[in-house]
Amino acid sequence: MARPGQQTSVVLAAPARRQSFVVKAASSAAVKPAKQTPAALQTVVYKFQQCSDPKQRYQLVLHYADGLSAYPDELKLPENRVLGCTSQAWVDVSLDSSGKVQLRAASDSKLTAGLAGVLVSALSGLTPEQLLDVDGTSFMQLLNLGPGVMAPSRASGAANLLATIQRRTRVLTTQLPRFPSLLITRDSLQPQGTFAEAQAQFLQPNAQQVAQLVQLLSAKRIGVVAHYYMDPQVQGVLSAAAEQWPHIHISDSLVMADAAVRMAQAGCSTIAVLGVDFMSENVRAILDDAGLTDVQVYRMTSADIGCSLAEAAESAEYTSYLQEAAQTPNSLHVVYINTSLRTKATAHSLVPTITCTSSNVVQTVLQAFAQVPDLTVWYGPDTYMGRNLAQLFTQLADLPDEVVQQLHPAHTAATVRALLPRFKHYASGTCIVHHIFGGETCELVRKGYGDAYLTAHFEVPGEMFTLAMEAKARGMGVVGSTSNILDFIAAKLLEALQQSYAQRLVFVLGTESGMITSIVRKVQAMLLEACREDLEVEIVFPVNPQAITIQQQGSGGAAAPVELPGSNIAVLPGAAGGEGCSSEGGCASCPYMKMNSLDALLAVAQRVGSDAGAAMLEGFKPRAYEDKVGGLSMAQAGCVPILHMRHFSQQKQLSKDLVQDVMSRRVAPATGC
Structure with missing residues (x-):
């Protein structure tokens, strides 16, 4: 017997033969009676299980394509497309007067249309509760549409069709909070929500600030290595400056030290490290190992730049x-x-x-x-x-x-x-950043963005990891480093660029929001090179609904640090100070990384090159043991x-x-x- 609160599997009988079919049982304090599998689902499964070989099952899929009703052209919009299908597919979900779900679907591929027809036949007329209780993995397995019937990518497309139907059904019946997002096109950025507005504010940097930084760095031969988790203000300026001064590198922590070595070998006498203290220590150690002991390495403050x-x-x-x-x-x-x-x-x-x-x-x-x-x-x-x-x-x-x-x-x-x-x-x-991607936040991702592309850093809690791994199994997710996430987004956009129709790709960013600068620059560069105005990429920030959004004001009107409950870490004031920080202790942006401000970088660069400046920067060197x-x-x-x-x-x-x-x-x- 299942334990209280545990999901249960239900074994049900189909007409003329016995089969297993999983219907998700809601978690509760006590085990509820097994739910009856709707007759329409049993009928569809029975038809496929009566097929004696893969060829018959393939023909049955095509038969369901012929049974689809006409799909209006005016509904063939990018927002109605199903992400993750190898061909164009559209799904429209509505409720009739009795509250039952009604589905319409279409595809420019007959095989995909057949898969859509299978789902329309099995799911139309169900109550929302019945439809949301269908376990997609179990359902597809019972249809036995393995490699003998279709390629794995087609089977993944069917799973994505079902995920889209369930997500849109949930939207019709539940008031789900919408996460902030940033819509990226070839020539514009459209933020939705205050958190996204804060992230987008500095993605198009001030030209005067860029010129000032380039002049300082080039004149004093200063290289800069920065982590992806920098504030958007800093990354925006650095990314623009890198087009004029090549010794600027933004990456994950592994590559920062190697980039510093290349800069030193190319003639940089100073390396500025924008990150937390272990990053500057690693840069110093790798430079020393390469025999580049005369190259100076500086952090952006004399205070500790910690990391939980x-x-x-x-x-x-x-x-x-x-x-x-x-x-x-x-x-x-x-x-x-x-x-x-x-x-x-x-x-x-x-x-x-x-x-x-x-x-x-x-x-x-x-x-x-x-x-x-x-x-x-x-x-x-x-x-x-x-x-x-x-x-x-x-x-x-x-x-x-x-x-x-x-x-x-x-x-x-x-x-x-x-x-x-x-x-x-x-x-x-x-990590106080990745802690936010668990619990309630993850559940909202599952309910509200189950058909989007899901990205997750390997450091996120298990709930988000599981969700992204499930998405990965159907070609819709990635779990890995910041570089892996950026590569995944670029790869999916490249697939879209190879197709000739308008699309909107939606990605849930399951890591620190500072990555958005690198994502925006990569996406817009690809769209510009391809001269495509009809493709859009939406980046969703899964910020906890209990996020802090108002800075506290100290005396004299200055912004004061916000103390996170249950933590001795203060959220440092800034363009997005405190924005996206959960009352549970996690933040969508790292408060430590905010210590690496643009003003701090300019101040360090101005002091480099003089005896007085070197004395002032003594406390900015990586920790010496x-x-x-x-x-x-x-x-x-x-x-x-x-x-x-x-x-x-x-x-x-x-x-x-x-x-x-x-x-x-x-x-x-x-x-x-």
Whole structure:
């Protein structure tokens, strides 16, 4: 018997034969009686199950295309199109006078029209509650429309058709909050909602500010590396300045240090780092490793630019986690790049350690298990990413070997199943930005944007990860790093550019809102190059409905920091100070990143090049560590796990030195009582 509150599966009988069909049961305090599968659905499933071979099922799909009623041309609008179909498809959903759902659909492909006809026949006339209770995956499986009938992309299109029908039914029957969004066209930006307006405000920067920055940077040979999570004001100016001064680079944290090395080798004598402190530390360490010790590196303030995730890894609890790993033979610590050099150095002194990013963590872990016998992997400190990895591996363990091997050729479902008990992850480390993408926010994404393209950073809570993975399975989602998200949006736009008709692509941005600048510039550049005015890209910001939207005013009318409930972190005032911050503690934009303002960059650049300025900037240098670890400086020791990752990135396998370290490292003696 199902436990209270658990979803249940219902086994029902179809005419003349028994079959399983899943109808979603609503969660409740007690198990409710099984819901009856509507007769129309049973009839459609029965017809397909009576077909003796794939050819008959294919012909039956085409028969349903012939049964579709005429679809008015005036309804063939971009907003009625179904995203994720390989051909044009439209769906119109309405309620009749009795409150039943009525569907109309069409496609310029007969096969897609047939799939639409199947859904129209099965779902028209249902109540909204009945339609929303249909489990699409189960329904499509019962139709048995596998590779013998149609390509996987067509089957995914059918799933997207159903997702669109259910989302539009929900909109007709439920008052759902709409998230703010930014509509991007070739020549314009149209923000919807105050949060989107704040993000769009600086996407077309002031030309005078751009010219001033370019003059300063070029005259003093200053390179700039910045993270995607910068404020739109800063990114807008930097992106425009990069067209005139090539030594400006905006990326995720992995690439920032490599870009700094290239700038230094090209003649830049100073590198300005716009990010949190572990990023400037990494830049300093990689420059030193490349022999570029004379190049100066500056942060944008003398104050600490923290990171909730990095700080979690410097806690006593994380040290205890590493000490447990040190007591386990054949252990490898995979540490997220978003940590300090101290964390990396200390960790490696206890357990062989390699850094990872959100884009390479899956391959790093799977390769390590494939390469080292009886390995135990300890991942940290990001709890959400660790849980998501465990969920991904659990799913892989139940998939066909050929699917597993598409992800990593050395693994099968059996090998993945075997590694599950030996994959550990830390339980108490979260990013205050990605924390927002869980709970109520995720549920609103599911209900209101289930047919949109869903993007999610690997650090988001499990609810959003699951939602994006479900979308990914039907070609509608991506889970990965900021670079992976940008590449996914560009790839879907490229597909649309290869088609000749008007479209609006809708993407839910499941990561920090600062990415919008890079997205806008990429999208508009592609639309301009293709000379397309009929394509639109809408970026949706899933901001929690309980977001803070009003800045508090301090004495004299100055904006004062807003304290987040349950946190000692203040939201720094700015163009969007406090905007999009959940009362639960998560924000759509990082308050730490807001410390990297345009004024701060200009002030640093103005001071570079003089003795007095250098003295004033002494506190702006990355944190210097005086203590040593294993005979190495903290910076040198902290660089070792980074270099292990660089080897893996280049060779696609762990270095011999790291493997030998894992297999020969003696178990640390137990401490404590």
